[in-house]
Amino acid sequence: MLRIRPFLRPMILLAPLLMFLGLAYVLPFAGVVGWSVTLPEPGVQNYSAALSDPLILSVFWRTLRICAIVTVISVTMGYMLALLWVRGSPLVRTLTELCILIPFWISVLTRAFGWLALLSSRGLLNSWLEGLGIIDDPLRLVRNEFGVIVGMAHFMIPFAVFPIASAMRSVDERVLMAARGMGASRTRIFTRVFVPMTATGIMGAALLVFVFAIGFFITPAILGGGRSVMVAELIYLRIFQSPDWGLAAAVSVILMVAISALLALLLKQLSPKDAK
Amino acid sequence: MIHLRPGRLATFVAILIGIFMLLPLLAVVPVSFTPKRFLSLPDGELSLRHYRTLIEDRDWIVGIWLSLRIGVLSAGLATALATFFSLGIWMFRPRFAGLLMGIALLPMVAPPVVSALTLYFFLITLAGYNDIVAYDTMLGVVLAHTVMILPFAVVLVSVSLARVDRRMDMAARAMGAGLGARVFRVILPNIKFGVIASFFLTFVLSWEEIAVTIFITSVEAVTLPRLMWQGLRDNIDPAIAAISVVLIVIVAAAVVGRAVWTAARER
Numbered sequence: 256m257l258r259i260r261p262f263l264r265p266m267i268l269l270a271p272l273l274m275f276l277g278l279a280y281v282l283p284f285a286g287v288v289g290w291s292v293t294l295p296e297p298g299v300q301n302y303s304a305a306l307s308d309p310l311i312l313s314v315f316w317r318t319l320r321i322c323a324i325v326t327v328i329s330v331t332m333g334y335m336l337a338l339l340w341v342r343g344s345p346l347v348r349t350l351t352e353l354c355i356l357i358p359f360w361i362s363v364l365t366r367a368f369g370w371l372a373l374l375s376s377r378g379l380l381n382s383w384l385e386g387l388g389i390i391d392d393p394l395r396l397v398r399n400e401f402g403v404i405v406g407m408a409h410f411m412i413p414f415a416v417f418p419i420a421s422a423m424r425s426v427d428e429r430v431l432m433a434a435r436g437m438g439a440s441r442t443r444i445f446t447r448v449f450v451p452m453t454a455t456g457i458m459g460a461a462l463l464v465f466v467f468a469i470g471f472f473i474t475p476a477i478l479g480g481g482r483s484v485m486v487a488e489l490i491y492l493r494i495f496q497s498p499d500w501g502l503a504a505a506v507s508v509i510l511m512v513a514i515s516a517l518l519a520l521l522l523k524q525l526s527p528k529d530a531k
Numbered sequence: 532m533i534h535l536r537p538g539r540l541a542t543f544v545a546i547l548i549g550i551f552m553l554l555p556l557l558a559v560v561p562v563s564f565t566p567k568r569f570l571s572l573p574d575g576e577l578s579l580r581h582y583r584t585l586i587e588d589r590d591w592i593v594g595i596w597l598s599l600r601i602g603v604l605s606a607g608l609a610t611a612l613a614t615f616f617s618l619g620i621w622m623f624r625p626r627f628a629g630l631l632m633g634i635a636l637l638p639m640v641a642p643p644v645v646s647a648l649t650l651y652f653f654l655i656t657l658a659g660y661n662d663i664v665a666y667d668t669m670l671g672v673v674l675a676h677t678v679m680i681l682p683f684a685v686v687l688v689s690v691s692l693a694r695v696d697r698r699m700d701m702a703a704r705a706m707g708a709g710l711g712a713r714v715f716r717v718i719l720p721n722i723k724f725g726v727i728a729s730f731f732l733t734f735v736l737s738w739e740e741i742a743v744t745i746f747i748t749s750v751e752a753v754t755l756p757r758l759m760w761q762g763l764r765d766n767i768d769p770a771i772a773a774i775s776v777v778l779i780v781i782v783a784a785a786v787v788g789r790a791v792w793t794a795a796r797e798r
Contacts, residue, residue, distance in 0.1 A: 265625045267710070268616065268622070269615075269616055269619035269625070269631065272616035273631065275612055276634060280638060280649060282653075283650065283656070284649045286649075287645075287648055335541065338537050338545065339542065339545040339549075342535070349790055354548075354549035354552045355552065357553065357779075357783050360735075361778065363739070364739070364741055364756055364763065365556075365775040368555075368763060368772070369554075369555025369557075369558050369775070370555045371570070371763070372570065373555055377569075377572075379572065409555065431535055435535070444535065470642020470645065472644050473760075477763050487643070491746070507644070511641060514640070514645075
């Protein structure tokens with residue numbers, strides 16, 4: 256019978272996953288970092304190019320702008336949905352849940368395709384408006400930034416709903432009743448008591464959506480139609496269409512660093528504030 | 532007990548948002564019945580030709596079958612690795628448990644496109660040594676999907692472990708059970724629903740994985756999402772509408788079924 260030293264025993268259970276991720280993920284990421292400083296020749300020129308080339312800077316800027324807009328829309332709409340999901344009557348709660356969970360479980364491709372079917376020039380909306388004689392030429396609703404924002408917000412709303420709903424569920428009902436008892440109007444209770452009490456949920460949702468949106472790839476690629484390229488699609492294009500692997504790797508490393516910083520902020524936001 | 536319900540205006544706005552959420556899913560339905568070969572609305576005549584494509588066209592059958600096999604293999608592998616890892620953390624509470632957990636969750640928090648490039652590097656490096664587990668092969672996709680879905684399996688199994696009573700494991704240990712007996716006879720039977728749920732969720736995630744799959748496949752290992760992606764990028768193929776309707780009906784049936792089931796149980 257094999258004797259194993261006590262402190263090594265956990266490793267029997269832990270090692271398979273750690274070795275697998277180490278070999279298939281951590282080492283290859285080091286390889287990508289290696290690409291970023293060796294291709295096409297050794298040096299940091301890829302990083303200086305990524306941070307000075309006006310074309311790439313415009314992609315970074317567009318990504319930040321689209322993500323900020325998507326975050327505001329998703330959190331606002333998510334808040335309204337969460338309100339009904341948590342505080343509606345039982346029937347309303349069930350119906351709201353369906354509106355959140357059915358899209359949530361459907362793949363990103365199907366959802367992007369749904370928006371194409373609805374908004375493209377031969378899509379439902381344009382056919383309907385033309386049929387009614389309201390417009391003569393189809394409206395351009397996809398293959399531009401508008402389409403990207405609509406599709407991304409639609410994808411992100413369920414992710415915004417979950418943290419907000421969990422903050423709403425932990426609101427103490429008696430505080431609201433106290434405000435009511437002291438004569439506050441419904442609007443005032445909502446804006447001055449309820450919203451501040453769910454502020455951590457709003458912040459958590461906003462950071463989560465923003466972090467998700469920045470690395471997002473599929474919806475912008477399909478609904479943007481190559482016209483409003485975001486940073487993730489830029490990496491794809493620089494690997495497969497106009498190859499510049501070193502630059503793609505450098506942009507990936509920059510993206511990874513930016514996301515890590517945002518996630519550190521998210522963790523700080525979510526951790527209990529007991530250390531003063 | 533909730534006393535203050537949302538007002539009429541809030542309810543009205545939220546209903547509009549709810550419609551917004553379902554609209555693109557409903558828009559797919561009429562398009563899927565078009566008799567034409569391009570994305571269009573059926574005018575008068577309805578046709579099932581695009582549904583027939585799904586069960587007759589070789590590409591679609593191959594794609595669906597490939598995605599099923601990849602899903603089962605990678606969900607099985609991920610769930611097994613994640614179960615042992617979570618057990619190790621739970622039973623031994625090693626030093627640096629937080630750090631180890633952080634490593635395990637890395638592929639979930641990193642931007643998908645960075646993971647995709649990383650796995651692309653991994654698989655083309657492997658392709659230099661063999662052509663079974665490599666770029667654009669089924670087993671290569673299985674490994675890459677396993678990396679991407681592992682964190683979700685770790686989260687689900689760890690959550691169900693957190694509900695297990697530690698004293699049960701301590702009793703087994705005090706009565707002389709070895710590591711194997713503690714894991715397989717005591718703890719695993721108590722978390723079997725968590726393990727099954729983890730397999731199911733990771734299967735769904737692999738089944739619909741596309742961001743990484745685009746990077747690591749080209750013409751050989753064409754999964755169902757990859758096939759849909761190709762159809763969406765070029766000339767939009769209405770067969771995508773048909774497969775979308777099928778997938779939406781399955782999801783909607785599952786979600787509604789679960790809602791009805793919980794409502795019936797609460798009564």
